[in-house]
Amino acid sequence: DQQVKQNSPSLSVQEGRISILNCDYTNSMFDYFLWYKKYPAEGPTFLISISSIKDKNEDGRFTVFLNKSAKHLSLHIVPSQPGDSAVYFCAAWGSNYKLTFGKGTLLTVNP
Amino acid sequence: DVKVTQSSRYLVKRTGEKVFLECVQDMDHENMFWYRQDPGLGLRLIYFSYDVKMKEKGDIPEGYSVSREKKERFSLILESASTNQTSMYLCASSLPPRGRKPNEQYFGPGTRLTVT
Numbered sequence: 001d002q003q004v005k006q007n008s009p010s011l012s013v014q015e016g017r018i019s020i021l022n023c024d025y026t027n028s029m030f031d032y033f034l035w036y037k038k039y040p041a042e043g044p045t046f047l048i049s050i051s052s053i054k055d056k057n058e059d060g061r062f063t064v065f066l067n068k069s070a071k072h073l074s075l076h077i078v079p080s081q082p083g084d085s086a087v088y089f090c091a092a093w094g095s096n097y098k099l100t101f102g103k104g105t106l107l108t109v110n111p
Numbered sequence: 112d113v114k115v116t117q118s119s120r121y122l123v124k125r126t127g128e129k130v131f132l133e134c135v136q137d138m139d140h141e142n143m144f145w146y147r148q149d150p151g152l153g154l155r156l157i158y159f160s161y162d163v164k165m166k167e168k169g170d171i172p173e174g175y176s177v178s179r180e181k182k183e184r185f186s187l188i189l190e191s192a193s194t195n196q197t198s199m200y201l202c203a204s205s206l207p208p209r210g211r212k213p214n215e216q217y218f219g220p221g222t223r224l225t226v227t
Contacts, residue, residue, distance in 0.1 A: 009151075032213055043115070043201055043218025044154070051212065089154060093213040097161075098169065101146075103153035 003027045004092050006102035014110055019077040021105050023090030026071065030092035034099070035064060035075050038087045047088075048075070080109045114138070115219035117202055123225045130189040132222050134202030143185035144203040144216065145169075145177065154201065160185055161207065192226045199223050 005024045013019045023033075031052040036044035050057040050064045050073065057064050063076045077084055090102040118133035136143065144159040146169075156169030158177040166177050174196060178186045185204075189196055200222045206214040 006153075031211060034213070034215075041120075041220070043203070043220050045218070046215040091154075097208055097213070098156055098159065099213065099216065100156075101154040103151060 002103075003030075004090055004100050004102040006088075006090055006105050008105050009103070010106040010108070012108045012110060013080050015082055016079045019075075019080045019084065019107055019109065021075040021077075021088050021090075021107065023073045023075075023102055024071060025073075025092050027092070027094060027100075028071070030094040030100075032093040033064070033066060033073050034091045034093065035062075036089045036091060036101075038089065038104070044089060077107075080107075082109050082111050085109050115202055115204055115217050117200075117219040117222050119222050120220065121223045121225075123227065124189075124192050125227055126193060128189075128192050128226075130192050130224065130226075132187040132189075132200055132202075132224070134185045134187070134204075134219055135183055136185075136202075136204040136217070137183065138204065138217070139182065140204035140217075141182070141207050142205045142214075142216075143179065144205075145175075145185065145187045146201045146203065147171070147198040148201055148221070149198050157187065192224075194226050197224060197226045 034049040035047040038044040066073045087104045089104045091099045115136045145157045146154045160166045160179040176188045202219040203216040205216045
């Protein structure tokens with residue numbers, strides 16, 4: 001049973017435009033959400049997070065939105081840059097103290 | 112800078128061999144994790160440890176064991192490697208949660224294991 005779902009395996013956007021990566025979850029016990037970014041041949045690196053008591057968190061070009069009633073979160077990257085091309089993983093954290101990851105979305109930003 | 116190192120970037124082993132994957136972190140983190148990453152399946156937790164000599168099963172522990180004799184080192188052991196264990200293995204470490212907020216997990220570069 002997949003508790004964290006990233007339904008788009010890939011996304012392609014033009015440089016300078018907005019990238020929107022989506023994530024859905026099923027477990028209402030999750031109360032913290034994180035996004036990780038992974039380049040090929042490297043380990044994932046933390047990007048941004050949000051607590052379930054908030055609906056938005058912003059850090060520079062990156063903003064995460066949380067819709068708790070819909071069990072949905074999204075990562076917005078504005079403006080997108082070629083260096084943002086990577087796999088993005090959504091992860092959720094809850095009462096069992098483990099991170100549950102989605103399958104990832106490959107973002108390609110075209111110059 | 113937090114550093115998580117893994118003993119090998121690439122490893123090729125034969126079916127039935129015993130395989131050791133080593134992970135070392137230099138930030139005195141209590142928590143350490145082993146994941147595998149497979150195309151279309153994302154990151155899946157194999158085992159984690161929240162203290163020396165402590166371990167907990169993750170979501171896919173079958174066929175694996177772990178050892179944590181020292182705080183900085185967390186080893187993943189494949190007792191008898193099989194071809195379905197061909198994968199990218201990622202180690203991570205973190206501080207314990209702060210109340211209801213997790214701490215960031217820092218990942219190593221990964222070990223690409225091929226079992227033939």
